[in-house]
Amino acid sequence: DSGVTQTPKHLITATGQRVTLRCSPRSGDLSVYWYQQSLDQGLQFLIQYYNGEERAKGNILERFSAQQFPDLHSELNLSSLELGDSALYFCASSVDSYQPQHFGDGTRLSIL
Amino acid sequence: LAKTTQPISMDSYEGQEVNITCSHNNIATNDYITWYQQFPSQGPRFIIQGYKTKVTNEVASLFIPADRKSSTLSLPRVSLSDTAVYYCLVGFNYGQNFVFGPGTRLSVLP
Numbered sequence A: 001d002s003g004v005t006q007t008p009k010h011l012i013t014a015t016g017q018r019v020t021l022r023c024s025p026r027s028g029d030l031s032v033y034w035y036q037q038s039l040d041q042g043l044q045f046l047i048q049y050y051n052g053e054e055r056a057k058g059n060i061l062e063r064f065s066a067q068q069f070p071d072l073h074s075e076l077n078l079s080s081l082e083l084g085d086s087a088l089y090f091c092a093s094s095v096d097s098y099q100p101q102h103f104g105d106g107t108r109l110s111i112l
Numbered sequence B: 001l002a003k004t005t006q007p008i009s010m011d012s013y014e015g016q017e018v019n020i021t022c023s024h025n026n027i028a029t030n031d032y033i034t035w036y037q038q039f040p041s042q043g044p045r046f047i048i049q050g051y052k053t054k055v056t057n058e059v060a061s062l063f064i065p066a067d068r069k070s071s072t073l074s075l076p077r078v079s080l081s082d083t084a085v086y087y088c089l090v091g092f093n094y095g096q097n098f099v100f101g102p103g104t105r106l107s108v109l110p
Helices: none
Strands: A005-007 A010-013 A019-024 A031-038 A042-050 A053-057 A064-068 A074-078 A087-094 A107-111 B009-013 B018-024 B033-038 B045-050 B053-056 B061-064 B070-075 B084-092 B097-100 B104-109
Touching: A005 A087, A010 A019, A019 A087, A019 A107, A031 A074, A042 A064, A042 A074, A042 B097, A074 A087, B009 B018, B018 B033, B018 B084, B018 B104, B033 B061, B033 B070, B045 B053, B045 B061, B045 B070, B070 B084
Parallel strands: A010 A107, B009 B104
Antiparallel strands: A005 A019, A019 A074, A031 A042, A031 A087, A042 A053, A064 A074, A087 A107, B018 B070, B033 B045, B033 B084, B053 B061, B061 B070, B084 B097, B084 B104
16 A cells, blocks of 8 residues: 555546546655556656645646645546546655655546 | 657566666756556556665665666566566656656566
8 A cells, every 4th residue: 555545446427527536645745746547658747746836747738737735635637528538547646856656546537 | 858768578487587677868867767566457556766876675676877878677586476567767857757668568477
């Protein structure tokens, strides 16, 4: 158990809809990262937050947004969903950008 | 453009040492290299992290040459339960980007 909790584990929705994925980091970790894993693109970095502030941005679409709250949990919001957004979404946390990231078990998003 | 490459697959036998290499260009002086193991339907599990030379923990060793353009994960005496996909994760641009390699599918045979 990595100590990173992601909910829900599975999400099934339709094209055009909006969903929110939630992540609770390990106790003591200030940094949260979001990744997308798909068969064709592999594991792709989306965005990082550190203590509530956006720290780094990767291949995140404009339809996607994230935030980190004062209690350090984070949410990833995906809107105007398309079939191609079907993927596993992982959250990871670490003490800071130079310490190992520890991953949750992901949210599997299926778009019908 | 930050990019990492790994062999797509490797086969080994129980009890052998396995070495998996990841190549990475444009790594900054302060960026780290981290290796993960992933089983189906699970998140990547941390194995080891290094910055330069050699790092060893209870499960693996990580070798990073002086030019830091590659790194090699060494798994001593693999067992059947080590069958998994192994990923390198490289920080780029002083922690402004994080790039996973494509993953190496390791199959350990009896």
